[in-house]
Amino acid sequence: MKLLIIEDDINLATTLTRRLTKHSFNxxxxxxxxxxxxxxxxxxxxxxxLDMKLxxxxxxxxxxxxxxxxxxxxxxxxxxxxxxxxxxxAMRLGANDYLTKPVDMASLLKAxxxxxxSTVTEIPEEVMSPxxxxxxxxxxxxxxxxxxxxxxxxxLNMHRRTLQRKLQKKPVQQ
Numbered sequence: 637m638k639l640l641i642i643e644d645d646i647n648l649a650t651t652l653t654r655r656l657t658k659h660s661f662n663x664x665x666x667x668x669x670x671x672x673x674x675x676x677x678x679x680x681x682x683x684x685x686l687d688m689k690l691x692x693x694x695x696x697x698x699x700x701x702x703x704x705x706x707x708x709x710x711x712x713x714x715x716x717x718x719x720x721x722x723x724x725x726a727m728r729l730g731a732n733d734y735l736t737k738p739v740d741m742a743s744l745l746k747a748x749x750x751x752x753x754s755t756v757t758e759i760p761e762e763v764m765s766p767x768x769x770x771x772x773x774x775x776x777x778x779x780x781x782x783x784x785x786x787x788x789x790x791x792l793n794m795h796r797r798t799l800q801r802k803l804q805k806k807p808v809q810q
Contacts, residue, residue, distance in 0.1 A: 639748070640681040641665045642698065643714075644671040644690045652685065661748075669693050676705055683748050686731075688715035688722065696725060703730035712747045714739060746802055774802060 639661040643649040646667070653663040664679050666672035668690055684702055688695040695713060702711060711733075713726045718736040726734050733747040739779070774792065781787040785803070789796040 637661055637683060638679055638681040639663050639683045639685060640672070640675055640679060641685045642667075642690065642695065643685070643687045644668065656744075659745060669698055673701060674707070676702055676709075680706065681709060683710045684712070685744075685748075686711060688712050688713055688726075689717065692768070696722065696729060699726060699729035699731050712744075722786060743759060771802075774799070778803070 637660065639656060640751050641649050641656075641663055643652065643665065644667050649665045649667070653665060656663055661683075664675050664681065666675045672686075672690075675681075684696045684706070686698060686702070690698075691770040693717075696778070699711060702709065711731045713731045713734045714720065715734070716737040718734075723734045725794055735743060735747055774788070777791055778785070778788045781791065785799055786796055792799065
């Protein structure tokens with residue numbers, strides 16, 4: 637998806653670009669109203685992230701021209717100066733969403749209608765028993781030591797004879 641970030645703070649624009657690129661956005665940045673309208677006309681973005689205060693300019697004034705230029709674009713207004721009046725005005729002018737700074741990535745992705753990339757690993761329904769997990773670990777260490785029981789016992793901090801007894805047993809089932 638193409639995303640136009642209209643932000644006068646260069647550091648924040650760079651951070652947003654880097655983070656949103658990881659979520660499959662093709663990001664372009666504009667730092668003022670003129671540059672924003674030019675890039676919007678050229679790039680035809682799917683989403684627009686618009687700062688309400690652009691140096692001495694007001695981002696609210698950009699919503700109507702952007703909406704006219706890109707009627708299907710998803711416009712999210714970001715502001716560090718939130719108020720009910722500006723939120724209502726932004727929606728009336730055509731913004732799809734209104735977020736306050738600092739914004740967390742999950743809220744931003746939700747506002748941009750994108751599912752965040754999950755960093756949580758799914759736990760399988762059938763988890764290995766501790767005995768099976770121990771067996772697997774012993775086999776892995778034994779394999780990495782090319783079958784040398786003495787070296788494996790030292791690495792596992794286990795007496796060599798204890799390791800030999802464990803290896804003589806059949807593998808534990810799940």
